Amino acid sequence: MKILKGIAIVMASILIFWLIIAAFISGDCNYEKSISINAPVEKVWQNTNTLRGMDEWSPWNDLDPGMKKDWIGITGQAGEKVCWESKEAGSGCQEVIKIDAAKKRIDTDIKFLTPYESEAHAYVTVVPEGNGSKATWGFTSKIPYPFTVMKMFMKMEDAIGKDYQKGLLKLKEISEKP
Numbered sequence: 398m399k400i401l402k403g404i405a406i407v408m409a410s411i412l413i414f415w416l417i418i419a420a421f422i423s424g425d426c427n428y429e430k431s432i433s434i435n436a437p438v439e440k441v442w443q444n445t446n447t448l449r450g451m452d453e454w455s456p457w458n459d460l461d462p463g464m465k466k467d468w469i470g471i472t473g474q475a476g477e478k479v480c481w482e483s484k485e486a487g488s489g490c491q492e493v494i495k496i497d498a499a500k501k502r503i504d505t506d507i508k509f510l511t512p513y514e515s516e517a518h519a520y521v522t523v524v525p526e527g528n529g530s531k532a533t534w535g536f537t538s539k540i541p542y543p544f545t546v547m548k549m550f551m552k553m554e555d556a557i558g559k560d561y562q563k564g565l566l567k568l569k570e571i572s573e574k575p
């Protein structure tokens with residue numbers, strides 16, 4: 398009986414400690430990666446201003462070439478949406494929220510359903526850089542309390558940096574084709 402009481406006290410102490418630590422860690426999660434592209438802004442923008450365009454350089458397509466996708470809405474307009482289902486890439490939906498052609502920025506909301514539920518706000522911007530362009534791909538999300546403690550052990554670059562780099566390199570390749 399004393400052993401069980403001791404175990405319960407230790408477990409309760411760990412839980413309380415976890416909850417206190419989590420209260421001091423922001424749930425905000427931000428990540429972005431950029432690449433220089435030897436192509437005019439307009440050409441790069443054509444590869445980033447729709448979900449169908451972005452799908453051409455998505456690094457996650459390589460995970461499952463047979464990924465099921467359903468396209469909804471009008472391509473290149475707010476409300477354009479793609480939902481995917483894959484054993485390898487999970488399932489979810491991404492929807493265009495805003496397209497700012499003047500500032501060359503597209504904003505989307507993503508809802509991941511599997512392997513676990515989460516939401517993110519993603520964006521791509523294209524700006525002039527020298528004789529070419531610079532494309533930036535990023536996202537913001539919020540980790541719910543008390544899971545904010547996970548930020549202490551997680552590095553976004555390690556988690557998704559390679560995927561973002563792979564996608565941006567594909568965007569560069571597509572955009573630099575004559």
